[in-house]
Amino acid sequence: MKVLITGGAGFLGQRLARELLSRGSLKDQQGAPQAITELVLLDVVRAGDVGDSRVRTEVGDIAERSVLERVIDGKTSAIFHLAAIVSGQAEADFDLGMRINLDASRLLLEVCRQRGHRPRVVFTSSVAVYGGDLPEIVQNDTALNPQSSYGAQKAIAELLLNDYARRGFVDGRVLRLPTISVRPGRPNAAASSFASGIIREPLNGESATCPVAGSTRLWLLSPRKAIESLIAGLEIDAAALGNQRVLNLPGISVSVDEMIAALREVAGDAVAQRIVREPDARVEKIVGSWPGQWNTSRAEGLGLSGDRSFADVIRAYIADEGIEVR
Amino acid sequence: MKVLITGGAGFLGQRLARELLSRGSLKDQQGAPQAITELVLLDVVRAGDVGDSRVRTEVGDIAERSVLERVIDGKTSAIFHLAAIVSGQAEADFDLGMRINLDASRLLLEVCRQRGHRPRVVFTSSVAVYGGDLPEIVQNDTALNPQSSYGAQKAIAELLLNDYARRGFVDGRVLRLPTISVRPGRPNAAASSFASGIIREPLNGESATCPVAGSTRLWLLSPRKAIESLIAGLEIDAAALGNQRVLNLPGISVSVDEMIAALREVAGDAVAQRIVREPDARVEKIVGSWPGQWNTSRAEGLGLSGDRSFADVIRAYIADEGIEVR
Numbered sequence: 001m002k003v004l005i006t007g008g009a010g011f012l013g014q015r016l017a018r019e020l021l022s023r024g025s026l027k028d029q030q031g032a033p034q035a036i037t038e039l040v041l042l043d044v045v046r047a048g049d050v051g052d053s054r055v056r057t058e059v060g061d062i063a064e065r066s067v068l069e070r071v072i073d074g075k076t077s078a079i080f081h082l083a084a085i086v087s088g089q090a091e092a093d094f095d096l097g098m099r100i101n102l103d104a105s106r107l108l109l110e111v112c113r114q115r116g117h118r119p120r121v122v123f124t125s126s127v128a129v130y131g132g133d134l135p136e137i138v139q140n141d142t143a144l145n146p147q148s149s150y151g152a153q154k155a156i157a158e159l160l161l162n163d164y165a166r167r168g169f170v171d172g173r174v175l176r177l178p179t180i181s182v183r184p185g186r187p188n189a190a191a192s193s194f195a196s197g198i199i200r201e202p203l204n205g206e207s208a209t210c211p212v213a214g215s216t217r218l219w220l221l222s223p224r225k226a227i228e229s230l231i232a233g234l235e236i237d238a239a240a241l242g243n244q245r246v247l248n249l250p251g252i253s254v255s256v257d258e259m260i261a262a263l264r265e266v267a268g269d270a271v272a273q274r275i276v277r278e279p280d281a282r283v284e285k286i287v288g289s290w291p292g293q294w295n296t297s298r299a300e301g302l303g304l305s306g307d308r309s310f311a312d313v314i315r316a317y318i319a320d321e322g323i324e325v326r
Numbered sequence: 327m328k329v330l331i332t333g334g335a336g337f338l339g340q341r342l343a344r345e346l347l348s349r350g351s352l353k354d355q356q357g358a359p360q361a362i363t364e365l366v367l368l369d370v371v372r373a374g375d376v377g378d379s380r381v382r383t384e385v386g387d388i389a390e391r392s393v394l395e396r397v398i399d400g401k402t403s404a405i406f407h408l409a410a411i412v413s414g415q416a417e418a419d420f421d422l423g424m425r426i427n428l429d430a431s432r433l434l435l436e437v438c439r440q441r442g443h444r445p446r447v448v449f450t451s452s453v454a455v456y457g458g459d460l461p462e463i464v465q466n467d468t469a470l471n472p473q474s475s476y477g478a479q480k481a482i483a484e485l486l487l488n489d490y491a492r493r494g495f496v497d498g499r500v501l502r503l504p505t506i507s508v509r510p511g512r513p514n515a516a517a518s519s520f521a522s523g524i525i526r527e528p529l530n531g532e533s534a535t536c537p538v539a540g541s542t543r544l545w546l547l548s549p550r551k552a553i554e555s556l557i558a559g560l561e562i563d564a565a566a567l568g569n570q571r572v573l574n575l576p577g578i579s580v581s582v583d584e585m586i587a588a589l590r591e592v593a594g595d596a597v598a599q600r601i602v603r604e605p606d607a608r609v610e611k612i613v614g615s616w617p618g619q620w621n622t623s624r625a626e627g628l629g630l631s632g633d634r635s636f637a638d639v640i641r642a643y644i645a646d647e648g649i650e651v652r
Contacts, residue, residue, distance in 0.1 A: 160478070
């Protein structure tokens with residue numbers, strides 16, 4: 001089986017690649033495990049060498065048709081489309097966001113359609129497709145109402161994938177991801193970057209600024225569970241999805257104050273005190289428009305699950321990254 | 327004031343043009359009436375000559391940037407974007423639907439953005455953005471779930487306009503139109519074409535086929551009220567719309583059996599008996615996915631209204647078209 005990951009040099013792409021290589025196989029559309037014979041990692045920078053002969057790294061602009069034609073052929077049977085311009089950057093550079101989050105996603109679907117073999121395609125979407133006056137718990141039939149260009153672009157990509165799937169051009173699935181926390185590495189241009197930063201930086205002995213009110217409720221998913229969900233989402237039986245290809249993934253609903261309390265519980269007072277409150281209206285406006293929780297019954301019915309508690313998420317982060325708490 | 331109508335040679339475009347010329351003015355963004363000095367009618371075929379020196383007809387492919395640049399300049403302050411590929415045709419020719427319903431709509435927004443003067447733009451959308459399991463009355467926060475490529479393309483255009491408006495590139499408004507009935511002329515490739523045909527053809531002494539069950543509930547708006555709503559939609563104060571630029575227009579909810587009963591009431595038994603029941607699964611699937619009614623409180627609060635009864639709609643059609651009932 002040939003597998004493609006776009007955004008393959010990114011944090012989730014790299015983690016997903018390692019997990020797929022370690023598992024060695026994916027279920028095919030009939031539910032039978034098939035060995036992964038080739039894993040293509042496409043990104044604008046070359047993905048790190050993982051020292052595995054099944055991996056082929058490709059560098060290119062995903063909004064160029066020739067690049068997608070190079071990495072998707074008639075034998076590519078599973079595609080994880082993770083490449084994206086994050087929320088803050090898509091708000092700052094409208095054209096770049098449209099080019100990558102909308103045009104490239106559509107082009108990917110077009111190249112699959114042109115190949116004609118109806119591959120499985122996983123798109124990731126986001127809490128940012130919601131906004132405005134929301135019920136306390138967003139339901140499966142709650143209208144999308146994005147309040148950022150990133151959210152609008154993701155909502156459009158969802159509609160495209162759903163229609164390409166309905167027409168039989170791809171066997172598509174959209175996974176709406178909660179905000180991922182705790183991400184390792186450095187802050188990025190996502191409006192939600194702080195949701196990792198306020199845990200990661202204090203654990204590294206550095207101070208971190210928290211740009212939103214402590215009462216702000218976030219809907220979170222750990223990287224471990226995100227990777228597990230991406231693979232499970234690809235393997236779900238198409239018949240169980242029917243004509244509705246979008247799934248709200250399970251998460252945990254925690255306020256920023258609860259996140260800080262969990263950090264204090266796991267790592268102690270000295271660490272938690274490295275968080276500096278510094279309200280930022282731009283971030284509050286975007287993040288405040290996102291739902292703090294959504295109904296996960298459909299995803300759970302299909303076998304997907306989230307984390308148990310945010311304290312557990314922090315402990316897993318500490319274990320995965322080999323951090324020595326001081 | 328310079329006004330543009332795309333799809334200006336079409337049925338609604340022509341009616342709208344006549345109404346605008348007869349009114350002679352439109353309110354500007356401050357609510358003050360301004361004389362219409364130029365009315366540009368763009369379409370793929372030349373719009374009929376209405377013998378008015380204010381009218382300029384333009385022929386061109388609306389998916390070409392140069393065509394839009396020719397008809398939108400820094401003084402174009404009101405744009406009615408009516409050009410579209412109808413539902414049945416967009417389902418039969420996916421690429422054509424994408425090109426006109428999505429690409430051309432986006433290009434129109436882009437040319438407005440490039441001009442930099444934030445013109446008022448009215449998009450029309452449709453019952454077809456809804457689908458799947460719907461509440462008996464669709465609410466303002468009911469999720470879109472299009473079951474046709476036309477519906478998906480309209481839903482995407484809504485999201486684009488909303489984001490372009492939020493960013494201040496245009497002063498946009500999306501009017502979700504009920505199915506228009508009674509349209510004069512000939513059947514077209516819309517899945518809803520029969521909703522006019524079963525009234526129009528019998529009144530012309532011809533037989534008409536009804537492809538859906540009599541219990542099928544439709545959400546209808548007369549051409550007169552549609553034109554009135556388009557103009558009112560453009561003139562609504564932007565502040566009253568805020569960041570939610572999509573409006574579900576008032577309509578009337580009638581079953582096909584009730585439509586036929588209204589025809590019998592207005593025109594007699596002999597006319598109503600010209601309708602032949604001939605189920606068509608393709609049409610039933612598309613039309614059956616549309617809502618039979620939606621909540622109209624927001625539009626009504628903004629001063630918009632629908633028809634009183636379908637019998638009145640038929641009477642208005644007979645009067646407008648000068649039909650002699652036999």
